[in-house]
Amino acid sequence: MYLTHMKYISDIVKDLQLRFVGRLLYLDFTRPDITYSVHLLSQFLQKPTQSHFAAALHVVRYLKKTSGHGLFYSASADLALTSFCDSDWAKCPLTSRSITGYCVFLGGCLISWKSKKQQTVSRSSPEAEYRSAANTVCELKWRCYLLKDLQVLIALPIQLHCDKKSAITMIGNPVFHERTKYIEIDCHLIRDHYKAGFTTPTYIHTESIG
Structure with a gap:
């Protein structure tokens, strides 16, 4: 009992x-x-x-x-997309997986964000950052489709800010070298979108993100 x-x-x-x-x-x-x-x-x-x-x-x-905190959307903001991506390599104490994070701004106003544990274990910090950038490009692509339905035209290329120079080099380098051979093929979609002029990876210092 x-x-x-x-x-x-x-x-x-x-x-x-x-x-x-x-x-x-x-x-x-x-x-x-x-x-x-x-x-x-x-x-x-x-x-x-x-x-x-x-x-x-x-x-x-x-x-x-912090009840006064929240999101502010300005009516006078320009309609330009900007994105930031980042990752914490092997930060999960239970699985050693990396944490992906990104945020997307429309005219300086935050419209999309995400923090999620990656599905596979990344062997290096650049690889984790590269996966984060690929996820951000997928989000940007979807947002562009949505804005197009709302009759909002987005100027290309879209700025993709990243604080890892090696990941930016991997995006622009068409050679599958030692550092990228363990990354799944679907992650390399970011390279195709970069070549097509959809997005431009830009280095930004980590302290500037905060």
Whole structure:
């Protein structure tokens, strides 16, 4: 009887935590500053622990203190797309996978962002950055299709800012050398879009991104 009662309580707590994190996932559509923390918490929804619940409460306390933060869209901004991409190589302590991050601006206004663990383990930091740039190009392509349907014409090429010079070199170099032979073929789509003049990779210092 006691074990049944404890299991019932445990199921209730788990359900509450699932709903809690689910609401945070919905909220990060307008609060990109909590995207990484919330998506990290969402990886433990099957077996959440007390520490995960405490971390979620920490995010809520942060939101309470920063209730005035949000996204601002100016009516006078120009309609030019700009993008930034970055990656943290082997940052996941559980899988040693890299974290991909990018953000897309339309006329200086943030319209798209993402922070996600990469599906495969990158063997080097340039490879992780290259994968991040490829994901950003896919997002830019989709945004261009969407804006075209809204009768918004985007000037090409689109600036793709990256803080890894070696990754930029890999984009422009058509030779499949030692550093790129472990990268999947679909990642090399960025090279085709670069040749077609869709995007231009540009180096930016890491401190400038922050």
